[in-house]
Amino acid sequence: MSESNVGKPLDRIDARRKVTGTATYAAEVAVANVAYAVVVGSAVACGELEAIDTTAARKAPGVFAVLTHENAPKLPTANDKSGHPDFKILQVLQDAKIFYADQPIAVVVADSLERAQHAALLVQPTFHAAQITSCQLAKGGEEYKPAHAGNRGPTDTSRGDFDAAFARAPIKIDATYTTPVENHNPMEMHSTIAVWQGNDHLTLYDSTQGIFNVRERIASMFNLPKENVRVINHFVGGGFGSKGSPWSHVGLAALAAKVVGRPVKLVVSRIQMQSLVGHRPTTIQHVALGCDAAGKLHAIRHDVTSETSRFDEFVEVAAVHTRMLYACPNVVTTHRLVRLDVPTPTFTRAPGASSGSYALESAMDELAYAAKIDPLQLRIANHATFDAQENKPYSSKSLLECYRRGAEAFGWVRRAKAPRQMRDGRWLVGYGMATATYPARQRPASAIARLRPDGSVLVQAGTQDLGTGTYTIMTQIAADMIGVPYERVTFELGDTTFPETPLSAGSFTAASTGSAVKMAGLALRDTLVALAVADPRSPLHGVPPLALAAADGALFVRERPQTREPLHAILARTGKPELTASYSSKENQFADDYSMHSFGAAFAEVRVDEELGVVRLARFTGAYAAGKILNPKTARSQYIGGIVWGAGMALTEAGVRDARSSRIMTRDLADYHVPVNADIPNLDVIMVDEVDPYVNEVGAKGIGEIGTCGAAAAIANAVYHATGRRVRDLPITLDKLLGDSRA
């Protein structure tokens, strides 16, 4: 294909609509006669509802209904998640049990949002409150072994003989690292408008990362054929994993709409988002590393304990990358869970890979100091050219180039060997680095390309654009494949009536839906070629198909570009209103033969005001190789967004619960500290060229999450280099650096 668009830093197609406020998000869709629903949450985290008095709420002005477990329609299949381990057990008013604070216990529906909010305050629940057992992950808690490490393979792995190798290793690190709850807090709050057509057809406008997931879950909940449920979602204001599978509010909106007999809009409040839509679970991670004097790793052990809820399971797969990241013959990894009186955790940007890399890459840093080896050299000395866990070569791997380019751009060579040696006035200065990795996966996806009589092309796939640039890159791919100008292609997404695609998650949208769009475009071009060369009326009649190329809306003979025919002329002769071609891509066909991952190197400079404990991220360089970069502009935004997440993880973000009540006390964005602009310096992103012939049809490995990986560790390692203090508990807030003595 001619690459006149793919690989170019094109502006987002939807940029103007977003900045002018004309991009319509789920809650903004104009639906006639809509009613407003507000979720009432439980004050207690454990026990049962004793009674719930809705008399006053029902009598409040404008109220259509107050749903509770006593009057809500029964949904016997509400929590049937068969075949979908990633679906969550939901709380849709089916019983009186309470498992976590803020759990939905009632839904108030009224003719305005304000009236619904007001009536929600009049609902009077009483509880048989039980004392919570625990909401804090702690060493020595009651652990259990989950059946799998989520969807990422076995729970535990062991190769070689860790114990013997660790015992023999002359240089060792054995340390425990902890990470807190992180809340996703996308700008757009989760929202659903549910519109029933009769008793058995439902349309949902839903802010989701996976419209087909929502369709499947809600169809099953209401016992409908899935074709009877349509989910529409044209824009999403961020998801980060929290919109990956439907949460209770989606079912509640549909339930409420059924009861009141009119469309219902339900927007989860910012406060409720800290409890109702998942979170990154707390982890306790034990890492033991042993190396020889040259820094060569002989033993790696990574034991992860993370929290889950009392009623459902989520595993933070923090040790899975440790299995393959470094060349080492003796490796043990384990994952354990502890049940707490908390809501169910979920996928959070770079699940496992970010929290796990903080622990592993911190331990690697500690090992480098113990071995008196430059931390970068230690990584290079242990570079793996082969995935020893999967017993496969890598489909491509440019990590050494990432190390080299990143170090050069960052100026790693200026790093003082020992901690506390670099200073700028009051500020201690420190450099830190870490390796980043994230898997490159592909999921089955479908797309359809349509050539229209005016020569324009419409491409449709049911994917989502979370703000990442999906509209833009799919348009670029389609334009290049079909040979029409970028401006003549329209890409539509976010509708379950379009061809099915996977959710937008796992950094696999470009790989999955991108491949389907590419191949559908190619199929459309092949159709046009076949029509033209077979038709005596075409100037291209009889030309061997391989001699033809497509560009600027026409097919032409590559050697004689003046011999050409516009695509719309080919369509016109068929007498059809449009020509279409579809394609369904599979999971990666080379996945059995190759291990597929993105890799990168993260370098951070921090400044620490030691007297006050204040840490500032001063510079950050990330060098990443992730296969083909479809659009360097949207790619850079993905990378820097990921790095900002890493900075928040390292320095500011923590969801904090009251240990007595399990209520989350960081309930808004004033108390839950995402980094603000002033916390983030210019972020230097280097995209290392990489060609991967195996990874998928478009050659892109995915970039949505790798920026977060390694970033927290690089920053934490820089804090150590600056101060000589190793903080093994995130986030590194100033109290952890104050110490006892004044500088």
Place this chain on the structure above:
Amino acid sequence: MRPFSYERAPDANAAVKAGSADGAMFLAGGTTLADLMRLEVLRPRALVDLGGLALTAIEDTADGGLKIGALVTNDAVAYDPRVVERYPVLHQAILAGASPQIRNMATTGGNLLQRTRCPYFRDPQVAHCNRRVPGSGCAAIGGVTRSHAILGTSPHCIATHPSDMAVGLLALDALVHIHGARGPRTLPLDDLHLVPGNHPEIETGLQPGELITHVELPATRFAKHSHYVKVRDRASFAFALASAAVAVELAEGSIAEARIALGGVATKPWRADKVEAILVGKRPSLDLFVQAASAAVDGAKPQDGNRFKVELVQRTLIRALDEVMA
């Protein structure tokens, strides 16, 4: 949000009259009140909008000070050239707080009367909060206390006063002009806010219906030599973990007069008069600042989650003194 009545007061007398009604509250910039009404923490039955009152000017006073109308926005105060020039600590303290959007709405009087950020106060599903429900207890004690006070606490409340501006004003000997049913009166700012004691629900010395009309900055020799240092959990848009406002007058190499106020660590904007007493008459030195700062935390009562503030506030104060002398 509960239903409420709304009226816009035409003048101060009318405002005082309407504001004296049971369940009435004044509405100025609304940055605290609207937020807490939406959270159902505050449930006024009547809002008296002060937006029509002529309290929007910053005037020079006869003695060379400034009189700031209660409705002057925070940013307008911060960027007033006279404030920048003559009261640098106030300029710095205001800009260390909130965000430009909030500062463009928030008013001088409202800033002083903003409510605590204690998460237990702000969560109406928490049953025990003596400020919100008098006599109900204090859930913060024994809970998540990172943001809480170590000074001026009581067994009934440990909530921190969140204002930066008030801390700056306290170091400037600001006076608060009040209008009430019995006419005008003036309070030193330090007497406006009350420590919680046995009645955390009574936060100020204002009587029902009393209205702050102006904040007066007297002309002092120390005001021009003043400085604010704020330490927080991120670079901007976070409440203080500790802050220090310092104003000093030097004479012949010694400290002739000093004003020290602390924020983020106390139940009200905290005047550290013991520190001032140690500083006065001495030549500035790091040793002196360290010694003086230790007096700031005499009697401090930290909780499990904020023990670090005992050290942090001293270091913050030392930093502020060090920088104001530089």
